[in-house]
Amino acid sequence: MIKHIVMWKVKGSTPEERSEGVRRIQAAFNGLVGVIPGLMALEVGPDVSHIEYACDVVLYTEFESREALDSYATHPDHLRIKRELADVRIARHQVDYVID
Numbered sequence: 001m002i003k004h005i006v007m008w009k010v011k012g013s014t015p016e017e018r019s020e021g022v023r024r025i026q027a028a029f030n031g032l033v034g035v036i037p038g039l040m041a042l043e044v045g046p047d048v049s050h051i052e053y054a055c056d057v058v059l060y061t062e063f064e065s066r067e068a069l070d071s072y073a074t075h076p077d078h079l080r081i082k083r084e085l086a087d088v089r090i091a092r093h094q095v096d097y098v099i100d
Helices: 015-030 066-074 076-084
Strands: 002-010 039-046 057-063 089-098
Touching: 002 015, 002 066, 015 039, 015 057, 015 076, 057 066, 066 076
Parallel strands: none
Antiparallel strands: 002 057, 002 089, 039 057
């Protein structure tokens, strides 16, 4: 199994604007549940720490294999989401790691 974690800082000069960006991210990725082959788990969570250096939202996913993650990366629904959310983020961080 491989875990794929992505964290974003979202655009916005007010808490309301940033909350709207987080909401858009949540809605978009939650729509992938049951759509992507090999996607075993998906969670999207907004930050509750409100620490200045924290990201605003995290995507946590589990895939059956590296091949399933690679397929997700080029899946049309994932690519559509990337296009739709391109204007939401100001920073993106990612970690992928394997669990035996």
